[in-house]
Amino acid sequence: NTFFQISDLEKKLEVEKEKTAEVSGDDDQEDKVSMVTLSGQEMSFESRGELEKAIKEMTSVVSKAVAAKEFRKADDTQKDVDALIKLREKLPSVFELEKQLKVMKQDMDKAIKAKKFALAEELHDDVEKLEMRLKTERALQPPPPKDLAGRDTHSVKSVPVVATVASAASVRSAATTPAKQPVLPKQPLEVSGPSSDKTVKHLRPSRPLSATEDESILSITQMLATKRGNAALLVGPTGGLAGILTDTDVTRRVVAKDIDPATTSVNEVMTPNPTCVTMGDSALDALSTMVE
Known part of the structure; x- marks a missing residue:
């Protein structure tokens, strides 16, 4: 009887080990981090891009609270921002993922040269997972350079318009009324009038x-x-x-x-x-x- 009891316990132990391994494997695949704000709101992130977006939004809330002199709200929100910044360690950026991928590929090449094919296969699987994660992270990155390029073109277009008006006015005054040269000092006032903002x-x-x-x-x-x-x-x-x-x-x-x-x-x-x-x-x- 004692022998059968021990056998049953060993079988149950093996089953529990398998369940534990399955649960831990799922957790590793999730790659998700979460936190609870001071107001009780739970926030979860699967990528660095989502985390950076939340940090930017909360930082904006802090600035608005300070401007409105709501200092208690600003202090509480800043604590949440600090907690979000700490989560950066668990969600690497695109640049950090690229560095990890480069090192992992080098290790895989070394394993192949050393004829350690079992290790090379494990590293190959890790490389594929990391490449998929890197692809997702790149897709979530914001495109600020496009916005900046659009603003630059608008600002460049506005400069020649003012210069053209000024040159046309000076040519007209010089050609039609050459004797009224004392009027020329008033010309900058006409140009600076519409664009009074520096x-x-x-x-x-x-x-x-x-x-x-x-x-x-x-x-x-x-x-x-x-x-x-x-x-x-x-x-x-x-x-x-x-x-x-x-x-x-x-x-x-x-x-x-x-x-x-x-x-x-x-x-x-x-x-x-x-x-x-x-x-x-x-x-x-x-x-x-x-x-x-």
């Missing part, structure tokens, strides 16, 4: 300092200190604008949280997908965007 170009913005989003915080801050810059534009793997690092980001997300800048990537603390303006946009609108 553009960003009049603010004389400094040249942008750029770097890649996978560099360390320490290297970016050293570059800013050397070149006496206030912010760094961070470029993604596709060449588009991925984010910006300012002194506010360094103060609130690095110094205040005692993060090691030498071992932490700048894409974990940067402001993702910042709002951009062109040299031909209104300076007042640009300053309003900075305040927001």
Whole structure:
């Protein structure tokens, strides 16, 4: 009787082990992270793109709450933003996935050369899964360069119009009334009247300092200190604008949280997908965007 009881227990144990293995396998395939906000809302993310979109939306809520002097709401929402930023470690970016894929393919080639075909087969399966995940992540990336290109073309078109009006007025006045040269000083008033708002170009913005989003915080801050810059534009793997690092980001997300800048990537603390303006946009609108 004791022998049969032990056999039954062993069979039950094997069944439970199989169930546990199935559950853990499903969890590995999900690749999903979640969190609960201070208001009790549960948020789940399957990709880095979805996470970055949520961070951007919540950051906008914080800015609006500060502008409305709702500081308690701003503080609570900022805590949720900080919690979302921590989830970046569990959802790698497109650039990080590409680095993982490159290393994994190198390991697979080494296994093939060493005739370790069983290991090579396992790595091949992992490579295929990672390629599918990378394809999904790329599809969820926002296309900011297209918007910037559209705004640049509009601003460039508006410049020759003003220049043409000015030149036509000066030629007309010189040809028809050459004796009325004292009237010429009034001409800039006519040109500046319709476009009384100064553009960003009049603010004389400094040249942008750029770097890649996978560099360390320490290297970016050293570059800013050397070149006496206030912010760094961070470029993604596709060449588009991925984010910006300012002194506010360094103060609130690095110094205040005692993060090691030498071992932490700048894409974990940067402001993702910042709002951009062109040299031909209104300076007042640009300053309003900075305040927001």
